[in-house]
Amino acid sequence: MQKQETLxxxxxxxxxxxxxxxxxxxxxxxxxxxxxxxINAPLQVYRALKKLVKIGKIHxxxxxxxxxxxxxxxxxxxxxxxxxxCESCExxxxxxxxxxxxxxxxxxxxxxxxxxxxxxxxxGLCKKCV
Amino acid sequence: MQKQETLxxxxxxxxxxxxxxxxxxxxxxxxxxxxxxxINAPLQVYRALKKLVKIGKIHxxxxxxxxxxxxxxxxxxxxxxxxxxCESCExxxxxxxxxxxxxxxxxxxxxxxxxxxxxxxxxGLCKKCV
DNA sequence: TAACGCTGTGTAATAATATAACATATTTAA
DNA sequence: TTAAATATGTTATATTATTACACAGCGTTA
Ligand SMILES: [Zn+2]
Ligand SMILES: [Zn+2]
Ligand SMILES: [Zn+2]
Ligand SMILES: [Zn+2]
Numbered sequence: 001m002q003k004q005e006t007l008x009x010x011x012x013x014x015x016x017x018x019x020x021x022x023x024x025x026x027x028x029x030x031x032x033x034x035x036x037x038x039i040n041a042p043l044q045v046y047r048a049l050k051k052l053v054k055i056g057k058i059h060x061x062x063x064x065x066x067x068x069x070x071x072x073x074x075x076x077x078x079x080x081x082x083x084x085x086c087e088s089c090e091x092x093x094x095x096x097x098x099x100x101x102x103x104x105x106x107x108x109x110x111x112x113x114x115x116x117x118x119x120x121x122x123x124g125l126c127k128k129c130v
Numbered sequence: 131m132q133k134q135e136t137l138x139x140x141x142x143x144x145x146x147x148x149x150x151x152x153x154x155x156x157x158x159x160x161x162x163x164x165x166x167x168x169i170n171a172p173l174q175v176y177r178a179l180k181k182l183v184k185i186g187k188i189h190x191x192x193x194x195x196x197x198x199x200x201x202x203x204x205x206x207x208x209x210x211x212x213x214x215x216c217e218s219c220e221x222x223x224x225x226x227x228x229x230x231x232x233x234x235x236x237x238x239x240x241x242x243x244x245x246x247x248x249x250x251x252x253x254g255l256c257k258k259c260v
Numbered sequence: 261t262a263a264c265g266c267t268g269t270g271t272a273a274t275a276a277t278a279t280a281a282c283a284t285a286t287t288t289a290a
Numbered sequence: 291t292t293a294a295a296t297a298t299g300t301t302a303t304a305t306t307a308t309t310a311c312a313c314a315g316c317g318t319t320a
Contacts, residue, residue, distance in 0.1 A: 008286095008297060027277070041300065046278065051297090062192040063249065065277065065306095079253075084243050095239055103233050107252070109225055113214050115254035119193065122237070123209075124245035138268065157306065171271065176307065181268090195277095195306065 007051075013037050014048040015069070018058050024066030024092050053078075061085070061092055063121050068092055079117035080104065088129035095122070137181075143167050144178040145199070148188050154196030154222050183208075191215070191222055193251050198222055209247035210234065218259035225252070 007015060013034055018025055031045045039045065049067055052058045056078025058067045063085065070078065071094060082095040082104075104118055137145065143164050148155055161175045169175065179197055182188040186208025188197045193215065200208065201224060212225040212234075234248055 010298080042278070043280090043301095044299075047297075062251070084239055084241070084245070086243070087246075093239075093241065097237070097239065100233070100237055103230070104250075107227070107230055109214055109223075109227065109252075111214070111223065112257050113216070113252075113254055114260060115214070115252045116217075117253040118250065119253075120234075120250040121192070121248060122239075122243075122245045123247040123249075124243055127242050130244060140269080172307070173272095173309095174270075177268075 008048075010039055010044055011048045011051055013039060014045060015052055015057055018052075018067055019069040021069075023090075024061045024064055024068040026064075026066045030067075059083075059094070061121070062119060063123075064090070064092070066092075068094065070094065072096060081118075082120045082122070084122045084124070084126075086126035086129055087123050088125055091126050091128075138178075140169055140174055141178045141181055143169060144175060145182055145187055148182075148197055149199040151199070153220075154191045154194055154198040156194075156196045160197075189213075189224070191251070192249060193253075194220070194222070196222075198224065200224065202226060211248075212250045212252070214252045214254070214256075216256035216259055217253050218255055221256050221258075 017033055027045050053060055058069050059081050060067055084093045084095055147163055157175050188199050189211050190197055214223045214225055
C-alpha cells in the first residue's frame with residue numbers, strides 16, 4: 001500500500017531526509033536541516049512526523065525521542081515495531097523476525113485486553129561495541 | 131534483593147509517592163506533590179527517579195514519559211519490562227508473563243547482538259474502554 | 261588522622277522536546 | 291458547490307530533562 005505519492009510537500013521533504021539517514025533523527029535536528037527548504041517552525045516538523053508515523057513510513061524510537069525510516073517498503077506492521085539499540089554507539093536497527101512477530105501478535109494477557117499495536121525495544125551492545 | 135533500606139530521603143519520598151499511585155506519574159506532577167516535603171527542583175526529582183529506575187523499584191513508561199512502581203517486590207526483571215497501555219483511559223499495567231519473558235529473553239537477532247535489556251509496550255483498549 | 265573517591269544534595273540556569281491557538285489555504289467528498 | 295477534512299504558516303507557550311557549580315556525608319585506605 002504505497003502512499004508516498006499522496007504526501008504533501010513538507011511531508012516529502014522530511015521523509016526524504018529521514019530516509020537518507022540510516023539512523024534515527026531528532027525533531028530539532030530535522031528542523032535545522034530543513035530550514036533551507038522553507039520549513040521554519042517545530043510544529044511544521046512535528047505535524048509531518050505525526051503523519052509519517054501514522055502511515056508507517058517512519059517509526060518513533062520512544063526511548064530516544066527520535067525517528068527512523070521504515071526500510072520495509074511493504075511494511076504491514078507500522079503498528080508492531082521491534083528495534084535493537086546499542087547503548088554504546090546508539091546504533092538502531094529495525095528487527096523483522098517472523099517468529100517473534102507472531103508471538104507478539106498472538107499474545108493475550110489475563111485481562112482480556114485487545115491489543116492493536118506494540119513497540120519493543122531491545123538494548124545491548126552491538127558487535128562493534130562489545 | 132531488597133534495597134529500600136538504603137534509599138536516601140529524597141528517593142524514599144519519591145518512591146512512596148509513586149508506590150501510592152497505581153498509575154504512572156509524570157516527573158513534574160511528582161515535583162508538585164513533593165514540594166511540601168522540601169523537594170523544590172526538577173533535578174532533585176529526576177535524580178531520584180534515575181536511581182529508582184536503576185535499582186528496579188520503578189519503571190519508566192517510555193511512550194508516556196511517566197514512571198510507575200514495580201509491584202513485584204522481588205522483581206528480577208528490572209531490565210526486562212512489559213506493559214499494557216490503554217490508549218483511551220491511559221491505564222497502564224505491568225505484565226509478567228512467563229512464556230513471553232522467556233521468549234524475549236531468548237531472542238537472538240541475526241546481527242549477533244547481545245541484549246541486556248528490553249522494554250515492550252502493548253497498546254490497545256482495556257475492557258472498560260472497548 | 262587525612263586524603264580520596266563515590267554518591268547524594270541544593271540551587272540556578274538552560275536545553276531539548278512537544279503542543280496550543282489562530283488564521284488561512286487546499287483537497288476531498290457529498 | 292457547499293461542507294468536511296486535511297494541511298499550512300506563525301507566534302507563543304507548555305512540558306520534559308540536563309548542565310554546571312558548590313558542597314556534604316560516607317567508606318576506604320594510605
Ligand atoms: Zn517498519
Ligand atoms: Zn554499538
Ligand atoms: Zn517490574
Ligand atoms: Zn481504558
